[in-house]
Amino acid sequence: MDMQRKDIHSSEIPVVCRACEARHGGVCGALSPEQLVDLSKHSTRKRLEAGTEVVGQGEDMGAFANIMRGVVKLTRMMPDGRQQIVGLQFAPDFLGRPFVEESPHSAETATDTEICTFPRQMLERLVSRTPDLEHKLYQQSLKELDEARDWMLTLGRKNAQEKVASFLFLIATHYDPETVEGSVFDLPLSRADIADFLGLTIETVSRQFTRLRKDGVIQIENNRHVIVPDIDRLQQFAGID
């Protein structure tokens, strides 16, 4: 599984946060050399297994993190256990929210993941001194807002087949570094997670995978490995204009 997006390692700029090791699309990009050195002293690199909770819903959120590798799912849950994945964060997104004590969602790793964390208060101090950093955070929040709203259309108005095709299209475009005509990737989510992301049941997701396979839109090997021969065809099945 290639968990990285091509832009992570493409930059040659030498000054980096030591923990992050490479200049990262995350917060580091907006910082000065001195700030990066300072940040390095307080940052820790962590490896997390798939299925690890990073922060619980409403839990105190002491840290802020760059996602270096892997996929993190943001989840909202109802008291009776119904669950909705409200966002997927891919490297090199960042995780956490400045100026807020409590996390509005729970965050859990979907795949094995590496993150680079540092104290939230430290980030807040950096933000108040560095307009560029806040600008960067603002831009990410706008990107996430657009993605959330696109997904609202998927959740509210698409049928099961279109939902599943939309999910596969999303993963192909966010996750396969060389999506051009076709695409090959490993699914970062289980069928249960996909169902929670699409507002469907596991069974319905499975049936739609089978249907897309029989229609030749995708090929599947070993449950997780997906081949999309024609990305435009998949996009049409997703009902995207």
Next chain:
Amino acid sequence: MDMQRKDIHSSEIPVVCRACEARHGGVCGALSPEQLVDLSKHSTRKRLEAGTEVVGQGEDMGAFANIMRGVVKLTRMMPDGRQQIVGLQFAPDFLGRPFVEESPHSAETATDTEICTFPRQMLERLVSRTPDLEHKLYQQSLKELDEARDWMLTLGRKNAQEKVASFLFLIATHYDPETVEGSVFDLPLSRADIADFLGLTIETVSRQFTRLRKDGVIQIENNRHVIVPDIDRLQQFAGID
């Protein structure tokens, strides 16, 4: 219909953008007296009837606006006409997106509305000179992101009755200045708009209104006027913890 939230006129701070007339929770709050005077010269106050398109999806977005009164709906549409309302903006929110030429959604007034517009490039210039302003914009985008994600749970995992109750609860809490135990308000949206917001059909929305009325959760007069005797009871029907 009381379209205003209580905080619009509660402030006594004298320096204001002339077009906005009152210091506003929108962009003006972060500006210096000189900037406000400058802004005034380029801003226009407009009244828009219910159902007016403010910006079309993918259309060039020349202006930025404070919503002074009324409700604006943000809509995403599929090629075949299926439609989803992805956000409702109430006064004193702002409308528009800096640093982006094209609007990702179409924006249409749901009620009679007053906005105060000024050129988008002017806002961008102000933003780059005023970190506080960008901070304010960032905070609003985070608020919208939380709302969008809450709504994703509603769209993906709630049944029709919970969806309609969630909508009523949203309006009661955003729109009735004195929601404490109970709440009284006029719906800013038609049944068709409510359906587009909830990912349901008009008929289903109507049936659920009837059901909530028969269960005594709400009273309805003249289709638009709603009385909620017990807001907590409504909240329970909405499936919110």
Next chain:
DNA sequence: TCCGCGAATTGATTTCGATCAAATCGGCGC
């Protein structure tokens, strides 16, 4: 290589919301 077990698929049936169709309401102009 075989077993065990959770994940995924497949099948049968039910149910909730969509669709199709027909009243009824309510605001407005006359």
Next chain:
DNA sequence: GCGCCGATTTGATCGAAATCAATTCGCGGA
């Protein structure tokens, strides 16, 4: 007040996805 017309409600039926229920798959350990 009356009639018109779009908005809303109500009713009957249909269908897509949920639910319930077995298999089957696939990976890891013995």
